Amino acid sequence: MSGHTIDPSLYRHRDAVPVSRALISVRDKTGLLELADALAAAGVEIVSTGSTASTIREAGHAVTDVSSVTGFPESLDGRVKTLHPAVHAGILADLRLESHERQLAELDIAAFELVVVNLYPFVETVASGADTAVVIENIDIGGPALVRAAAKNHANVAIAVSPASYPQIVKALTLGGTTLAQRQRLAGEAFAHTAAYDTAVAAYFAANVGVRAEHAASASASAPASAPDEEARVDFAPTLTLDAELQHTLRYGENAHQSAAIYATPGSHGIAQATQLHGKEMSYNNYVDADAALRAAYDFTEPAVAIIKHANPCGIAVASADAADPIADAHQRAHACDPVSAYGGVIAANRVVTRAMAETVKDIFTEVVIAPGFDPEALELLRTKKNIRLLELPAGYGRDAREVKQISGGLLVQDADRFDDFSxxxxxxxxxxxxxxxxxxxxxxxxxxxxxxxxxxxxxxxxxxxxxxxxxxxxxxxxxxxxxxxxxxxxxxxxxxxxxxxxxxxxxxxxxxxxxxxxxxxxxxxxxxxxxxxxxxxxxxxxxxxxxxxxx
Structure with missing residues (x-):
């Protein structure tokens, strides 16, 4: 169905839009009170919902409850709050058009110039291991509708989906309103935000709900791991949208003439989320090798070290049963496999790096050491090596359930090789x-x-x-x-x-x-x-x- 067509000559130009009325509904309360202080000081009417309204009111500011705007109580355990014409008409009215301005007056609906919304924590809920019922309740409906409405009407409304945007809103209040260029940027961020959110929901359903669970059960009961039942292969969604956020650009890619960047997938706990504790910037090849090293080291439950060069092992070892310092012992044994190739390699450990391990690493030219942590003495010692990169993994490190590989004209997707019965x-x-x-x-x-x-x-x-x-x-x-x-x-x-x-x-x-x-x-x-x-x-x-x- 196509949208309405309006004669362009009917539009009145709007650049700066003063903020007189704001709708706020947020789960993440970071920066909320500072924003509310600024809005109240500027004489802005604040309309809000649930716990957001309570938080702002407890801080001493006047708040209009959404239910008083809609004339309808929040219902169905909060599933229905803002899904009402009295709210959405105030957001979607294009006040560049006299006809929209007139209709709002006839309907006795006031316009919003600012919408501040962040969504239910769906990704975080999934990452917590919550059961399906809890995950489903964290699929936001009203929030994305508000965000998309405000972003569509960015000619008249500013939309903020992240506390990171609040400072520019506060500044705009002192400058007479938000500018068109500013509202356009915020709208772009908002659409990207809802797109990523919907992608995360779709990915969850593709991987965890319904068909996959049923077929996984039947496949495990009737088919060997080496020959999965054909029915177990039908859980791939008909479309695939990748959700990833730019972390930063890299100096170059696999070679100096190739541009490169690293993106992180929300909710993951892998190398893209690691914290760099020391050393110069990670390169594209550093990331590739370090991820391969993690894959090898974390295949083992015993203390283990893998040394990788060009995505292949120079050595892999677990600690001896009687080792005084298991992770140091594992490193020495892995290094002994091929000391020549280990020069300039990447080391991954599946335990905290100790002082004893650092003592053996410091005399070997190494590009990267990545581990779940570093003892303070080990960190101090390794930081004396200017060029070595030290990365600490996030808590709960784990590989993604599926792997994606680009080919010309498309993508290959497969379940990760998570077969773990090596007995x-x-x-x-x-x-x-x-x-x-x-x-x-x-x-x-x-x-x-x-x-x-x-x-x-x-x-x-x-x-x-x-x-x-x-x-x-x-x-x-x-x-x-x-x-x-x-x-x-x-x-x-x-x-x-x-x-x-x-x-x-x-x-x-x-x-x-x-x-x-x-x-x-x-x-x-x-x-x-x-x-x-x-x-x-x-x-x-x-x-x-x-x-x-x-x-x-």
Whole structure:
């Protein structure tokens, strides 16, 4: 349905619009009383709702309740307050038109020149883990209607959706009113605000409500993780809108001739929300590597450290059981995997960085250290290194449930690889003798750590630490050679994990010749019999995990 068409010659120009009447309805009370003080001092009539009205009234200012404007009480537990012609006509009247001015007079409705609204905390409610009923009650209806109405009528009305906008409103009161340019900017911010809000609501429904929950239950009951029921795939929304806020522009992108910026998704608790404690500005590549390092370190519940270079691990390790300082021990063991490649790398720890860990890091050229925190002595020591960047993760760090990757002309969306059953209890022994407890622990570590390696991925491990990594090769044989070469003598007696099956026995044979004593791999090749035969001939233990972990 198209809007009304009005003869442009009927419009009267308005630039500065004095504020004589304001509608205020906010959940976030930050700066509210300062704004109310300024409005009252300027003789502005304040119309308000619920707790906002109570807060302003308790501060000693006169307030007109919305119910006295509408002649209708707030009802349905506050679901209906401002959805009334007496409110919306006062916001939407275009007073550049004599006909609108005349109709307001006939209806005995006063115009608003300022609307101050912020919305129910939907994103925060979802992030808190609240149940569905509570989340639904935090979907704002009247608020977005007020915001959009005021923003549409910005020729006559200023709209403020954030306390950050209050100072300019206060200043405008002293200068005779808001300007058209100012109202246009505020309107743009308001429409962006409601668009982001609606996007968050749509994303919640797509990911958490109805079809997804039902199909997730049926899929878990009837289908293995490696082959999800087709019905479980129907929970992708027909349209996708990305909601992210600009944090800041970066010096450049992957290369110096590429512009770049970082955006943050509301409600997330990842690297985009990390606090930088020291060092020069983060680069695009720093963010990419640091996020990959976090992905690797936080795969483990034990104290763990991952060192990343160009999005691939130089080393991953968990702490020894008897380590005096577990996170320092994990770092030393991860660094020992490939000290040459670790030069200029990025370090992620899943525990607070201690003084002992800082002592080992300070003598290694490192671009970034990211962790859930830093002991004061560790922070003081690392701050003596001018160029190292220190990032502290937000509380509740976690990866987003879905991943989005841009391709030409569109986007690929998938559930994140959150498969977390790395226990060997469900593996199938296909060659050699059952592994003892220590070997099983190493195989489970290697299998988990291989998920952080770009495909084709081969990872050799010993005593909870990687000793050789082969990554990103176009065939698995080359990855095997690379892992063995990196490990050197440490390959003998180590265990190996492969992120996907061996298509032929030749790759496995490289590992067997190097002295690997046990292997974990998904299985599933049409030549599995040949691969199994090679392991049996070498009297090497091999398990099929039944799951792969490609990472491109």
């Amino acid at each position: 060997s209890a469900g593996w199938t022994l296909v060659a050699g003798a059952e592994a003892d407890a220590a070997t099983r622990a190493d195989l489970e570590f290697a299998w988990k750590a291989s998920r952080a390696v770009k495909s084709n991925a081969i990872l050799l491990a010993s005593h909870g630490a990687s000793v050789g990594v082969g990554m990103g090769q176009v065939n698995r044989v080359d990855s095997c050679h690379l892992a063995v070469d990196r490990a050197g003598e440490r390959a003998r007696g180590s265990v190996a994990a492969s992120d996907a099956f061996f298509p032929f026995a030749d790759g496995l044979q490289v590992l067997l010749d190097a002295g690997v004593r046990a292997v974990a791999q998904p299985g599933g090749s049409i030549r599995d019999d040949e691969v199994i035969a090679a392991a049996q001939a070498a009297n090497v233990t091999m398990y099929f995990t039944g799951e792969r972990h490609f990472f491109h």
